[in-house]
Amino acid sequence: MNLFRSEEHVRRWPLYFQAADDYVMPVSDWAEVFGSSMFRNRLDEDYLAQSQRHLDHYHEALLGKGRAIPSPDRVLLTVMFTDIVDSTSQAALLGDQAWRSVLQQHNEMTVTHIEHFGGTAVKQTGDGFMSSFASPTRAIRSGAAIRDAAKELGLQVRVGIHSGECEVLGDDLAGIAVHIAARVAATAGPDTVVVTEPVVAAVTGSGIDFADQGTHNLKGVPGTWRLHTAIL
Amino acid sequence: MESLAVRWLFPGQEIVVDSRCLDCGESVSVRLRDDELIDVTPESAVGYMPSPFSRSRAGSGAFN
Numbered sequence: 001m002n003l004f005r006s007e008e009h010v011r012r013w014p015l016y017f018q019a020a021d022d023y024v025m026p027v028s029d030w031a032e033v034f035g036s037s038m039f040r041n042r043l044d045e046d047y048l049a050q051s052q053r054h055l056d057h058y059h060e061a062l063l064g065k066g067r068a069i070p071s072p073d074r075v076l077l078t079v080m081f082t083d084i085v086d087s088t089s090q091a092a093l094l095g096d097q098a099w100r101s102v103l104q105q106h107n108e109m110t111v112t113h114i115e116h117f118g119g120t121a122v123k124q125t126g127d128g129f130m131s132s133f134a135s136p137t138r139a140i141r142s143g144a145a146i147r148d149a150a151k152e153l154g155l156q157v158r159v160g161i162h163s164g165e166c167e168v169l170g171d172d173l174a175g176i177a178v179h180i181a182a183r184v185a186a187t188a189g190p191d192t193v194v195v196t197e198p199v200v201a202a203v204t205g206s207g208i209d210f211a212d213q214g215t216h217n218l219k220g221v222p223g224t225w226r227l228h229t230a231i232l
Numbered sequence: 233m234e235s236l237a238v239r240w241l242f243p244g245q246e247i248v249v250d251s252r253c254l255d256c257g258e259s260v261s262v263r264l265r266d267d268e269l270i271d272v273t274p275e276s277a278v279g280y281m282p283s284p285f286s287r288s289r290a291g292s293g294a295f296n
Contacts, residue, residue, distance in 0.1 A: 001234055002254050003262075006276040009255035016280070023281040027262055030279040031236050031269045039237035 001030065029065045036061040072167040072174075078136040078199065079166065079178050080119070081185035082110060082146055083128035085156040102153055103127065109149045117142035122173055128157070128185075132173060136163050136199045137206040140230050143193040151191070159193040160185025163202055176221065183218035184227060193230040200228050208232055236279070239264045246270065 004010045010024050025033075038058035041047055047054070059069045084090070084106065091099040107129075111121045114131045117138040122130045133139040143159035150157045162184055164177030180196065188194040200210050210228035218225050239247045249262040260277045263270040 001236070001279045001281045003235075003249075003251040003260040004255055004278050004280060005253040005258055005260055005274055007278050009253050010278060010280045013255045013280075015254075017282060024278055027236070027272045027277045027279055028269055030281075031262075031264060034234055034236040035267055039234065040240045042237075042240060 003027070023062075023067055025065060025067070033058070033061045033065060072169065074165045074167055074175070076163070077166050077173065077177070078133040078139040078161060078163040078202075079173065079181035080114075080131045080133065080139045080143055080159060080161045081125065081128060081182050082131075082143065082157050082159050083126070083185055084150070085158055085190045087127040090155070102155070105153055106150060106155060109153065110146050113142050113145040113149060117145070122171070125182075130173070130178070130182075132166070136161065136195075136202045137208065140193060140195065140199070140203065140206075140208055140232070144230065144232050147191055147193060156190035158185055158188035158190060160188050161193065161195040161199050163196070163198045180218060180221055180225070183221055184225075187213075187216055187218070187227060188229075193232075194227050195230055197226045197228070236262065236264070239266060 004013065007024055010016055036054070036057045037050075038054040041050070041054060044050070062069060090102075094102060106127075107124070110129050114121045114129065117133065118135065119131045119133040119139065119142055122132055124130075131139075131142070133142065139161050143161060147157055147159060160181050160183070162177055162181035164180065165175065166173040166177050167175040184194050184196055194213065195210070209231040211231055213227040213229055215224040215226050235249045235251070238249070239245075243266060246263060246265045249264075251260045251262075252258065253260050259273070261271070261273045262277070263272075
């Protein structure tokens with residue numbers, strides 16, 4: 001938060017960006033908002049466990065000042081899901097200890113290839129990862145690199161990629177675009193990188209070729225989706 | 233942590249936030265102790281929080 005001598009000073013500040021959910025309030029009101037448990041209880045041992053309650057308290061404080069709850073931030077991103085094919089039987093075949101070792105190598109390798117291509121490993125999802133990229137081309141190349149490196153570990157992975165607006169919730173992502181990417185990954189066969197039509201359109205000129213996989217119904221996602229396998 | 237929330241790190245103590253108006257560079261001062269707002273100089277001072285908040289934290293986490 002930035003302090004100004006008056007509201008008039010905010011309005012004439014060159015970087016002031018007026019939007020429906022921007023907040024300009026007297027310091028006394030902000031002092032009350034920053035008195036909510038979200039800030040007051042920051043040092044509590046169970047702060048994270050109570051984070052939703054604290055967030056609710058913060059929103060109540062804002063509403064009490066006649067302000068709207070901040071809307072989730074939406075940004076255009078490319079979301080990639082990777083997943084190990086047939087991990088359960090692989091684990092059974094190798095035994096717990098050996099599987100743990102392979103899994104650890106897989107995880108380190110995956111994060112390395114995500115970050116190498118400028119992506120962010122958002123979170124681990126079972127035996128795979130959800131990651132985000134600013135560039136769909138980089139996401140595809142990252143997915144292909146993970147696929148190739150997984151083969152060297154004796155693993156097969158499936159990769160699904162979709163570009164769309166996501167809600168940014170701290171370091172996590174949410175929204176229909178995330179669900180679409182996850183569903184696309186679920187349709188992918190072993191050692192394939194499957195993408196949606198918006199991804200194909202966005203990477204025109206990148207030199208990446210695609211094989212049309214026809215239209216699909218993605219569970220829980222409205223409409224039908226034309227999917228493509230990246231050839232590289 | 234936001235400057236107006238720093239007081240929670242120092243319970244029972246008076247906290248003084250000395251800042252500068254981003255428009256004119258003149259002083260803005262806030263004194264607090266726990267729940268009590270002791271003084272704001274000038275009285276007309278306001279706080280401005282851009283929202284969505286990512287506009288002030290570009291490059292973090294999932295944005296890369």
